[in-house]
Amino acid sequence: MKIMLAGYNLDSETIRGMGDALPEIGERTPETIAAAYARISRNPRPVNELRSLARAEVExxxxxxxxxxxxxxxxxxxxxxxxxxxxxxxxxxxxxxIEKFRLCSYTEKSQRY
Incomplete structure (x- = not known):
């Protein structure tokens, strides 16, 4: 069995800030987006500030x-x-x-090939 991470979505501001010339950007992960949106219902700050805080403190x-x-x-x-x-x-x-779990969507290759 072989499992590979093929890609993941990133916060648009992180993508804009990335580049070979900017290695100091640090870890790039979609976890920061989830952390920011988890707080929007109970935090008075705008979501862009919450995302910025999450990107600054990934762990x-x-x-x-x-x-x-x-x-x-x-x-x-x-x-x-x-x-x-x-x-x-x-x-x-x-x-x-694998496909029976709710938090995922799937594209499956035909069994004929």
Missing amino acids: KARQSNRNIVFEMGHSSIAEHAVFNIDVLGVSRLLVEE
């Missing part, structure tokens, strides 16, 4: 997401972080097992 955003999703059970914020993952060389049974 804090990551821990916050863990707490909110896994300890508090608010899994809907995880939907703001989008990953594209390739899963290759697995059985039809495993494909069905």
Whole structure:
């Protein structure tokens, strides 16, 4: 079995700021988006400020997401972080097992090829 991260969505401001000349931008992860949107209902700051804070403190955003999703059970914020993952060389049974989870959408290669 081979599982590869094929890509993921990034905050648009992070993308604009990226470049080979800017290695100091730091870690690029969609977790910061999820952390920001988890706070919009209870924080008076605008969401762009919340995203900026999350990007500045990635590990804090990551821990916050863990707490909110896994300890508090608010899994809907995880939907703001989008990953594209390739899963290759697995059985039809495993494909069905993977596809039964709610927080994902799937594009499956035909079994005829």
